[in-house]
Amino acid sequence: MDRGARFWHRFDIRRIEDLSNAVLGAELEAIQMAGPRIRGSLAFAARDGIIFSSGQRLRAVEIAARQRRHEPRRSDGLGLLANVGLVAGQPFEPDAETRAILDAAAKTAYKMSRAIGINEEVNGQSLLVWPDRRWTNPINNAAEPRQEKSIDLSWRDKAGGFTAIERRVWMFTDYYSISPGMVSLTPGKGAFYAIAFNDANGDRLSGDASYKVTLPPDVPAGLFWSLTLYEAENASGLATEARRFPSLGSRDRPVQNTHGTTDLYIGPKALGGQEANWLATAPGRGFFAILRLYGPEEAAINYSWKPGDFEKVE
Incomplete structure (x- = not known):
């Protein structure tokens, strides 16, 4: 099975959409809760699709997940993140293929947010x-x-x-x-x-x-x-x-x-x-x-x- 086939075997388009929504939610949480010194970095991380590539930015997402994990309304979003190994208090060590998928999801999430954010109606x-x-x-x-x-x-x-x-x-x-x-x-x-x-x-x-x-x-x-x-x-x-x-x-x-x-x-x-x-x-x-x-x-x-x-x- 070639790389492209393995990609679609492991992650269909619905999974990418779910990951994009989960990443988007996690980034919004992180940007709201992060200190002022890294809020700007998080925003640029979202734009560039590298939210999962930086230790500092990942810690901000983990903090958001840890501080909100007891709220039932957050459980679905946290479950989507857990599916890819992002769980508060546990090491996050995705392989290269998974990291590429997560980066693509982050880029998609950011583009989704930018398209929504310039509308005059929602x-x-x-x-x-x-x-x-x-x-x-x-x-x-x-x-x-x-x-x-x-x-x-x-x-x-x-x-x-x-x-x-x-x-x-x-x-x-x-x-x-x-x-x-x-x-x-x-x-x-x-x-x-x-x-x-x-x-x-x-x-x-x-x-x-x-x-x-x-x-x-x-x-x-x-x-x-x-x-x-x-x-x-x-x-x-x-x-x-x-x-x-x-x-x-x-x-x-x-x-x-x-x-x-x-x-x-x-x-x-x-x-x-x-x-x-x-x-x-x-x-x-x-x-x-x-x-x-x-x-x-x-x-x-x-x-x-x-x-x-x-x-x-x-």
Whole structure:
């Protein structure tokens, strides 16, 4: 039996799918529970399919498995990992063929998470904050605008009693934590988030294009606001030679228009005279953006204030 036949004899396509889901779940657990020094490494490990190749990263997965092993709802996922020899407290020494399969599963899992994480809806539910804008939020959005939500912060569907897997994946492929303050609908408390993956025409945001985002007057942020850019590939900050920290906000004192609006320009080059309101992108690199309102005021949490979309400019 040749190597290819042995592969399919031992691991059919369903097994790869199960492993991908198990790896994805383990990585989300590990990234959430790992210390801040290795969270970034874990994210890159997931992207590169090497979560099982590094001792440090493997220990993080083992810690997650060990600390959660007594919770019944985790038993199925842990059972899938046990099938390939990943059991808390036991040595993990896969042969070369198994390691290659696990690496392929990790790569598949990461690609699955990236495909889910850029959607404006998950499982048929829209995540748009405003129905006529392209900004999204996984919790506070037009589909569920008030305090009562269909899921809790552990991503459990309240009515069905199950974990909303794809909504959780949508969150943790880009962001490693969530808290009550991040979804607060109490004026002056926490922060309000709006996330954009697409421009006004529905096209993915590209580092090759130039855009304008217009903020209406009186941005409802009692503390401050900011717009920050992130790499589409791995959700790290979109650092460029022009701007190492890719954020622009009220504390930077951008120039306002005479009627109180603020035009922010995003692109590979600053438009003439707009340097104070410019965020740099990088040609050839996709990105997404998060608008944060800290200490959100009533106009933010009742959705009456809404920013413009990313509009392409020449």
